[in-house]
Amino acid sequence: MRSLLHTVTLDCRPSFVISTASSVGVLGRAHYSSTTEPEWTPTRQYASKSSEIQAQRYATDPKFRAQTQAYMRARYQKNKEEMKARYEENKEERLVYMRKYLKKHPEKAQTTWHRYRSTPNFDQRYNAPRRARYASDHHLRQMSGLRQWVRNNPDWVPGLSWPTHRPIWSDKALHYCIGCKHTRPLKLWWQDKKTDEFMCHPCFTSDWSRALPLDYEDKVFGSKRRTPSRSANESKYDP
Numbered sequence: 001m002r003s004l005l006h007t008v009t010l011d012c013r014p015s016f017v018i019s020t021a022s023s024v025g026v027l028g029r030a031h032y033s034s035t036t037e038p039e040w041t042p043t044r045q046y047a048s049k050s051s052e053i054q055a056q057r058y059a060t061d062p063k064f065r066a067q068t069q070a071y072m073r074a075r076y077q078k079n080k081e082e083m084k085a086r087y088e089e090n091k092e093e094r095l096v097y098m099r100k101y102l103k104k105h106p107e108k109a110q111t112t113w114h115r116y117r118s119t120p121n122f123d124q125r126y127n128a129p130r131r132a133r134y135a136s137d138h139h140l141r142q143m144s145g146l147r148q149w150v151r152n153n154p155d156w157v158p159g160l161s162w163p164t165h166r167p168i169w170s171d172k173a174l175h176y177c178i179g180c181k182h183t184r185p186l187k188l189w190w191q192d193k194k195t196d197e198f199m200c201h202p203c204f205t206s207d208w209s210r211a212l213p214l215d216y217e218d219k220v221f222g223s224k225r226r227t228p229s230r231s232a233n234e235s236k237y238d239p
């Protein structure tokens, strides 16, 4: 960021140099941070005087701010494919490293969580949209219902027979999902019975026709009835 701002200022050097030179000339280098903009006060300790000047200018000069933002947008557009590729390349290593790191420094994970949780209107911003989505999205309810069903009944549900896959529940296993092409540490994986390839829960359940085990095809999670549509079928065949 700092180097970026520095690069941007090269484009608007004349005015920048003049203003700095006159300030330094009048006040002397050591006094520069007593800024010429009375409405701007530094919000943090900057690494150098020049980065403080950049920040002040970014905050108070709309033209400079627009130029900087345009430059950053162009730079992002130019490099985004490369950035994404680099991100994907190191993803697995980084995940393993982060898990180790957070195990070693549990207070770091907690700090992040507390910062997240202490956001103003946390409930309104994060929980309320999730509740609304859960209430209106039938597929989401079925998806999480299936996940809970597998998790809460480890003695018999994983032993049931699914048409194409088998559920694998563990204390987070790193696998590659052939659906979304991501490697992630997950507790629930669905393994293809023929190819042994893995699928994450959202990818597996995106095709609901294979999501329920044999003899439970009509199960509806959250309906409080075990097999609601099966009883409907039975009554249909009654004379």
Ligand SMILES: [Zn+2]
Residues within 6 Å of the ligand: 177, 178, 179, 180, 181, 182, 199, 200, 201, 202, 203, 204
């Ligand atoms: Zn997936």
